[in-house]
Amino acid sequence: MTDNRCSVLIVDDESGSRQLLRLILQDKYRLSFASSGKMALEAAQSVKPDLILLDIIMPEMDGYETCKRLKTIPATSDVPVIFISALTDITEKVNAFNSGAVDYVCKPFQSDEVISRIETHLKLYNLQRHLEKQVEMEVNKRRMDEQMLIQQSKMAAMGEMIGAIAHQWKQPLNSLGLIVQDVEDAFEAGEVDKEYLKQFSNQCMGLITLMSHTVNDFQNFLKPSDKKDIFDVTGAFYEVVNLFSDLLKKDDIYVRINTPETCRCYTTGYRNELKQVILNLINNSRDAINGRRKKGAAVTEDGWITIDIKDVEMKVVVHICDNGGGIADNVIDKVFEAYVTTKGEGGTGIGLYMSKAIIENKMNGKISASNIEGGARFVIELPLVKPDGEIQ
Ligand SMILES: Nc1ncnc2c1ncn2[C@@H]1O[C@H](COP(=O)(O)OP(=O)(O)OP(=O)(O)O)[C@@H](O)[C@H]1O
């Protein structure tokens, strides 16, 4: 049968005191005993008691010292200690609390008093352990949720990427097909000579190189940046826009980047993560523009996404505006929260949540959203640094 009673370690150098406490407590608790400070330290680590009753005056190591040491050992540091002593002086009590005890009982004691104090502190201790466990579980759960979100957003970006590669491959693949088909006709017509073969192989290799560059570009796109970099924000925007603008053109959506000639927009942080943010914002604008068209509004109107990059008062400030009709009133105050989406199955609602985490937690910046005439505007602010990394 398992004994579910709480366990109490009794530490006293006098066997009479130990016997007395045994009589009072043995029915209610599992007891173990130590007759010196040194033995108490060992017993506390092997027995792992729920509470310790500790005498103060003991030879070699007194109760205060024993208590202080118990508090420095991880396995015993949070076990409540109650002093039991004949010393009644107020300074002794202060010393007891200073050494880490939770309570103090004077000898000679009433058995009821000892039991009720033990009960109170066991309850408090259990409550504290329970709360700590709950907090730990909550923290673990959040960590797992966070990991899942990061994973999901990576998968989403991966999907985008595959779409873009497929799109960029379509044309060279078609051309390759045509060139290869032509060989047979040319052979029949007696046109295949050394010159023809040379041209054939040049054309094929040109197209293949183009296709492999596309793959390289996209492969680099998602690699997490492992260290902070100093980089030109404008360059990061151009890179994303260049990779995806073809795909957007298909939907009659045009992206323009405006930046003053004199703008020096270096920041410090994680370049690839910023590119992921840019992609999230562009995709949201694309969804908004296409969504608006589906509703029949101004179907013929071109979609546009305008990106303005400036350096303003020690900050790089980027405005990303579109003509997708703006953010819906019912979500505008919470678009940066996880799982907020108006796209049903078509969205997970983590794009902006991740974007905010990247900009604000990893890059020391700020991101905000508002509506403008006919569309939405996102503003990103990042710290401006000199190209050598010095903060301006
Ligand atoms: N440019 C925009 N124009 C209009 N509404 C927008 C725009 N950007 C975001 N929103 C609104 O904010 C919501 C949250 O955006 P978020 O990027 O976090 O999630 P999502 O796009 O719905 O899903 P995903 O996780 O696939 O990105 C969107 O569902 C949309 O309603």
Ligand SMILES: [Mg+2]
């Ligand atoms: Mg999104």
